[in-house]
Amino acid sequence: xxxxxxxxxxxxxxxxxxxxxxxxxxxxxxxxxxxxxxxxxxxxxxxxxxxxxxxxxxxxxxxxxxxxxxxxxxxxxxxxxxxxxxxxxxxxxxxxxxxxxxxxxxxxxxxxxxxxxxxxxxxxxxxxxxxxxxxxxxxxxxxxxxxxxxxxxxxxxxxxxxxxxxxxxxxxxxxxxxxxxxxxxxxxxxxxxxxxxxxxxxxxxxxxxxxxxxxxxxxxxxxxxxxxxxxxxxxxxxxxxxxxxxxxxxxxxxxxxxx
Numbered sequence: 001x002x003x004x005x006x007x008x009x010x011x012x013x014x015x016x017x018x019x020x021x022x023x024x025x026x027x028x029x030x031x032x033x034x035x036x037x038x039x040x041x042x043x044x045x046x047x048x049x050x051x052x053x054x055x056x057x058x059x060x061x062x063x064x065x066x067x068x069x070x071x072x073x074x075x076x077x078x079x080x081x082x083x084x085x086x087x088x089x090x091x092x093x094x095x096x097x098x099x100x101x102x103x104x105x106x107x108x109x110x111x112x113x114x115x116x117x118x119x120x121x122x123x124x125x126x127x128x129x130x131x132x133x134x135x136x137x138x139x140x141x142x143x144x145x146x147x148x149x150x151x152x153x154x155x156x157x158x159x160x161x162x163x164x165x166x167x168x169x170x171x172x173x174x175x176x177x178x179x180x181x182x183x184x185x186x187x188x189x190x191x192x193x194x195x196x197x198x199x200x201x202x203x204x205x206x207x208x209x210x211x212x213x214x215x216x217x218x219x220x221x222x223x224x225x226x227x228x229x230x231x232x233x234x235x236x237x238x239x240x241x242x243x244x245x246x247x248x249x250x251x252x253x254x255x256x257x258x259x
Contacts, residue, residue, distance in 0.1 A: 008239040012037035016236065017084065017091040019071060019128055020098030022049040024198045025148065028225040029095055029232060034062035036233055041084055041091060043069035044098070071098045071124025077131050090135040093236045096125045096147045096170075101163040114162050121166035126173055129188070133181055142185035146235045147174045149190045151251045167192075171247055178245030187244035189235045194251025196223040218253030 016033045020026035022044035034040050034057045042050050042064055050066035057064035067083050070076040084091060099121045102113050129145050136143040152160065153167030170190060177188035195213065197205055204210050205222055214222060231248045234240045249255050 005239075009233045009237045010037050011093070011233070011237055013039075014092040014236075015039045015041060015084070015088050015090075016093040016095065017041040017043060017067075017128075017132070018095045018097060019043050019069060019124070021053065022046045024200060025193070025196065025225060025228065026095075026097040027053055029097060029228075030064065031057065031060070032226075032229045032232060033093070033095075033236065034060055034064060036237070038062075038093070038236075039088065040064040041067055041087070043067045043080055045070050069098075069128075071128055072119050074127055077127045081131050081135050085135065090139040090141050091132060091143065092141065093144045093146065094128060094132045095232070095236075096128050096145065098124050098128075099148065099166075101160055103159045105159055106161045109162060117162035118166045118169075121163065122169040122173065125170050129173070129177055133177070133184070133186055136186055137184050143187070144236055144240075145174075145177060145181075145186065145188040146232065147177075147188070147190045149174070149192050149247070151192045151194045151249055151255050153192060154249075154255055174247065175245050182244055187235070187240070189240070189243055189246045189248070191228060191231050191235070192247060192249040192251065192255075193228060194223055194249070194254045196225060196228070198225065216254070216257060216259040217251070218257050221252050223250060223252060 016038040018026050018030045021030045021042035030040050030042050042053055047068040054064040054066050065087050067080050069080040125147055147170050149170040150167040152164040153171045156164050174188050174190040228250055231250055
């Protein structure tokens with residue numbers, strides 16, 4: 001048990017795996033946990049893009065290692081955890097962040113679209129959580145699994161049906177993981193970001209259509225990546241040690257709006 005409130009949000013001495021870490025929120029999460037003292041394992045398909053992130057974490061005085069990972073490939077997931085075991089054993093925390101979306105009307109989505117989105121978002125989350133839990137149990141290590149879902153797992157929007165369906169699945173998967181892994185001291189929780197400004201959506205959110213969207217959010221604001229830092233550290237560190245199966249929305253009140 002940490003001696004004070006600040007210490008309860010620290011991750012010193014813990015290894016944190018971040019999937020989808022090559023860009024966007026995954027990259028931000030890696031920097032966040034590094035600043036909290038974690039040793040960071042950054043994983044993505046585009047492994048070459050992780051080199052700069054590893055250097056940036058090193059410049060902050062932290063430790064990071066890049067690990068190739070394709071969450072759609074079970075063999076790649078196993079190889080990723082094998083590599084992590086060589087570096088420092090089983091991770092203490094897993095942040096399941098890897099995900100994609102495709103924007104099309106429901107009638108225009110084809111089988112490949114469905115398989116790509118659902119197998120990356122939901123299937124990838126499942127594969128990484130399951131293999132990670134196996135490694136934690138084998139190492140007799142208590143741990144935390146944090147799944148990055150979306151408010152679209154609890155409400156819908158047009159043009160992203162497979163994405164919304166996959167995120168709803170992640171929410172239920174989180175609860176199933178929490179139920180079955182609690183006996184091993186492994187917690188599983190989910191974060192549901194609302195509309196967060198990143199390089200991928202910055203132009204759209206600044207557009208006229210983005211302005212109409214902003215007006216439907218009770219706080220009348222879009223989120224920033226740093227607004228997710230508190231929930232992430234809460235669930236990763238001792239501060240959230242009695243939380244499992246929780247679903248935390250970070251959305252400026254969007255989910256409680258009827259708009």
